[in-house]
Amino acid sequence: MFREREGRASDDRLREGRASLDRVSPTRIDLATRPADLDAAIRDAYPPVALDQSPPEPPAIDDDRALLEPLGQTILDAGSSSALHLGDDHQRHEAETRDVGALLLVLAIVAGALAVALALAGDATIVIGARIVLAAVGAGMLVGRAATTPRESTDPHPAALLAPVLGGLLIAAWALLGQDRALAAEAASLAGVIATASAISAWLIESARHRIAAERAWIATVLSIPGRRPVDDPGAESAREEAWDLRPGEQVQVEPGEVVPVDLTVTSGDVEVLPWLGATTPVRRRAGDPIIAGATVVRGRLRGACTWTGMDRAVARVLLDPRRRADALAPIAGASRALTERWAFAAAAIGALSAFVAGRPPVEIAMATVAVLAALTTAVAASITSVHVARGILLALRRGIVYKSADAWDRAGRVTVSVFCARGTLLLGEPELAELEAIGGKLDPESILALAAGAERTEEHPVATAIVRAARGRSVRLDGVRNLSSFPGLGVTAVTSAGEELCVGNRALLLEQRVSIAAAEERIAELEALGRTVVLIAVGSRLAGLIGLQDGLRPGARAAIQHLLDAQIEPVLMSGDARETCEAIGRSLDIDHIRPEVLPAHRGAEVRRLIDAGMSVGVLGHAGADDAALGAADVSVALGAAGSTPGDFAITLASDDVRDAALSLALAHRTRLEARTGLSLSVVPALVGAAVVAVGLLPPSYAPIAALLGGIVAVIHARALDAKS
Numbered sequence: 009m010f011r012e013r014e015g016r017a018s019d020d021r022l023r024e025g026r027a028s029l030d031r032v033s034p035t036r037i038d039l040a041t042r043p044a045d046l047d048a049a050i051r052d053a054y055p056p057v058a059l060d061q062s063p064p065e066p067p068a069i070d071d072d073r074a075l076l077e078p079l080g081q082t083i084l085d086a087g088s089s090s091a092l093h094l095g096d097d098h099q100r101h102e103a104e105t106r107d108v109g110a111l112l113l114v115l116a117i118v119a120g121a122l123a124v125a126l127a128l129a130g131d132a133t134i135v136i137g138a139r140i141v142l143a144a145v146g147a148g149m150l151v152g153r154a155a156t157t158p159r160e161s162t163d164p165h166p167a168a169l170l171a172p173v174l175g176g177l178l179i180a181a182w183a184l185l186g187q188d189r190a191l192a193a194e195a196a197s198l199a200g201v202i203a204t205a206s207a208i209s210a211w212l213i214e215s216a217r218h219r220i221a222a223e224r225a226w227i228a229t230v231l232s233i234p235g236r237r238p239v240d241d242p243g244a245e246s247a248r249e250e251a252w253d254l255r256p257g258e259q260v261q262v263e264p265g266e267v268v269p270v271d272l273t274v275t276s277g278d279v280e281v282l283p284w285l286g287a288t289t290p291v292r293r294r295a296g297d298p299i300i301a302g303a304t305v306v307r308g309r310l311r312g313a314c315t316w317t318g319m320d321r322a323v324a325r326v327l328l329d330p331r332r333r334a335d336a337l338a339p340i341a342g343a344s345r346a347l348t349e350r351w352a353f354a355a356a357a358i359g360a361l362s363a364f365v366a367g368r369p370p371v372e373i374a375m376a377t378v379a380v381l382a383a384l385t386t387a388v389a390a391s392i393t394s395v396h397v398a399r400g401i402l403l404a405l406r407r408g409i410v411y412k413s414a415d416a417w418d419r420a421g422r423v424t425v426s427v428f429c430a431r432g433t434l435l436l437g438e439p440e441l442a443e444l445e446a447i448g449g450k451l452d453p454e455s456i457l458a459l460a461a462g463a464e465r466t467e468e469h470p471v472a473t474a475i476v477r478a479a480r481g482r483s484v485r486l487d488g489v490r491n492l493s494s495f496p497g498l499g500v501t502a503v504t505s506a507g508e509e510l511c512v513g514n515r516a517l518l519l520e521q522r523v524s525i526a527a528a529e530e531r532i533a534e535l536e537a538l539g540r541t542v543v544l545i546a547v548g549s550r551l552a553g554l555i556g557l558q559d560g561l562r563p564g565a566r567a568a569i570q571h572l573l574d575a576q577i578e579p580v581l582m583s584g585d586a587r588e589t590c591e592a593i594g595r596s597l598d599i600d601h602i603r604p605e606v607l608p609a610h611r612g613a614e615v616r617r618l619i620d621a622g623m624s625v626g627v628l629g630h631a632g633a634d635d636a637a638l639g640a641a642d643v644s645v646a647l648g649a650a651g652s653t654p655g656d657f658a659i660t661l662a663s664d665d666v667r668d669a670a671l672s673l674a675l676a677h678r679t680r681l682e683a684r685t686g687l688s689l690s691v692v693p694a695l696v697g698a699a700v701v702a703v704g705l706l707p708p709s710y711a712p713i714a715a716l717l718g719g720i721v722a723v724i725h726a727r728a729l730d731a732k733s
């Protein structure tokens with residue numbers, strides 16, 4: 009189909025794509041396939057997986073390339089800016105264009121610098137002419153590079169970056185035709201400075217994104233693997249067919265030692281996997297669990313149903329897909345591109361106007377205009393934000409955190425309040441019986457437990473499970489209660505085997521059933537202050553006993569809160585539990601803001617209330633159990649849901665770790681802030697320079713020089729962050 013549509017070109021591209029894939033053994037993560045110059049930090053983040061499987065034959069590709077084509081393309085794109093030293097022809101070709109690009113930049117810098125330096129030779133017409141020619145050579149190199157180097161989706165339009173260089177040249181030539189040699193000399197200097205500064209800026213941004221480009225290329229490489237369809241032949245137990253064109257819904261089979269090629273839901277097999285590319289701790293996954301592409305099966309044979317393929321895969325979506333890349337589409341990245349493509353021209357017009365109002369001669373007005381333009385249309389200002397966004401996405405992926413879109417990343421970075429659906433995120437959700445007490449002396453504790461467990465035996469709530477488990481553990485025979493009715497977020501009512509009304513639940517339920525709890529009020533408060541969930545048992549409309557349940561904190565709960573506090577996001581504990589209980593849990597976790605006693609059906613409304621109060625609300629919870637709250641959030645963070653369908657959450661995690669859930673917000677905050685810092689560092693000096701030049705306080709050349717200094721600082725800042733991560 010593909011070939012019919014695209015004819016020859018697709019064949020060529022196919023061959024290229026295939027060549028780039030042949031570098032990779034399809035099923036193994038092998039150190040040898042890593043770019044040779046990847047820095048140690050990346051190697052540490054992706055420690056080698058020791059696997060002892062021999063690689064299968066290179067895949068035969070004779071049908072749709074939907075799966076591989078875009079990825080192959082990405083590898084090529086990324087390769088062009090990342091100096092992958094992998095020995096196939098195409099890659100070498102890419103490396104060559106890159107080298108040529110670098111050479112052109114060096115020549116542009118030299119020519120531009122000479123054009124400036126020749127000012128020392130005086131201002132004879134011939135000298136000025138020579139300087140203009142040198143500046144023209146520099147400009148020519150920049151144009152040549154723009155024409156030969158493939159453009160990244162994060163780059164601004166090359167015309168915007170070339171406009172000031174070419175404008176500078178024109179003005180210099182124009183000035184030379186006039187009578188004023190001093191002015192002509194100044195114009196020649198300006199043209200030289202702009203050429204040099206543009207070339208250095210282009211080189212700076214390349215160096216700033218070198219690291220992330222290499223990491224992205226490596227991930228693209230690892231993900232370029234075929235899937236396997238299981239072949240249902242009982243004779244050949246492990247027979248499977250290699251497939252590049254898997255589609256959602258199809259069966260996939262992954263053997264131990266292999267990388268999972270697509271996002272999938274486990275259909276059978278109890279496997280151990282490293283749950284994402286670069287994960288170091290194996291976890292168990294069973295039928296129904298999602299797994300994302302890039303995970304490695306460590307033990308057991310995995311069978312799954314494909315959920316997302318190609319560029320829809322969790323890892324690929326905002327990192328590799330040219331149409332969805334967050335580093336190109338995030339609002340802050342778009343803003344900095346718009347700065348160079350649009351606002352710089354507006355600023356230049358303002359500069360021109362102020363020079364005109366000051367009554368300066370035409371050539372000076374033109375020089376001021378171009379100088380302002382040159383200061384604001386630098387490669388660093390245009391693309392430095394995308395470097396920070398990409399780093400944020402990559403850092404998140406290293407923890408199995410997947411942003412659904414560029415917009416989701418941006419919203420995550422603006423969250424001010426983070427609501428925890430307590431059970432399952434901060435709390436284990438596996439409470440244990442801690443107290444069992446009879447009240448009023450009518451029944452003994454054991455019968456209380458027998459009644460409660462009898463009423464709870466068909467319930468699925470963690471409270472119910474805990475009570476039934478406790479009864480079984482003590483060999484208490486469950487009472488044969490009848491007429492069960494369940495009140496979500498409250499408890500259950502029933503009729504005991506002896507025919508009395510039975511009520512098992514919280515205060516609110518008993519209140520509703522008109523059972524007085526005055527007798528136990530003090531004891532209840534005492535237990536709740538310890539963080540216990542108190543379940544009350546009433547028989548025949550009289551309080552007969554209580555059960556205290558203690559849930560544990562999940563590992564990492566404290567660290568998760570700390571991550572949020574560090575990012576100045578306020579954590580909120582939302583729960584159906586009693587106020588005192590929640591306050592006790594909040595105290596132990598440093599959470600001041602609690603929303604207790606919220607019925608399951610009211611959680612969405614509760615979240616919306618926070619939003620209406622002007623907060624930007626992230627909700628952390630599990631798909632299914634916490635859907636109401638997640639659905640109302642500005643940013644929903646679903647634990648353990650990466651790779652599943654429908655992917656309606658802003659953020660999904662490959663792990664079930666609440667720390668990662670908190671990190672998904674904190675990281676977006678941090679990298680968004682870093683992106684803004686990077687943009688300010690590069691733009692503020694440029695703006696100051698532009699303003700000073702526009703009002704005529706300094707010669708025009710100072711504007712691009714100020715911008716260059718800003719660019720240098722911004723790139724040092726970005727590279728320092730790379731070194732830390």
Ligand SMILES: Nc1ncnc2c1ncn2[C@@H]1O[C@H](COP(=O)(O)OP(=O)(O)OP(=O)(O)O)[C@@H](O)[C@H]1O
Nearest residue numbers: 430431467469472497498499513514583584585608
């Ligand atoms: N089956 C049940 N039996 C007894 N009590 C129950 C039952 N279901 C809920 N409750 C009571 O209602 C309260 C609220 O339950 P809900 O399901 O809304 O939240 P939760 O599980 O306590 O906490 P979270 O909001 O953190 O998930 C529980 O704390 C418990 O006291």
Ligand SMILES: [Zn+2]
Nearest residue numbers: 009010071072
């Ligand atoms: Zn086809």
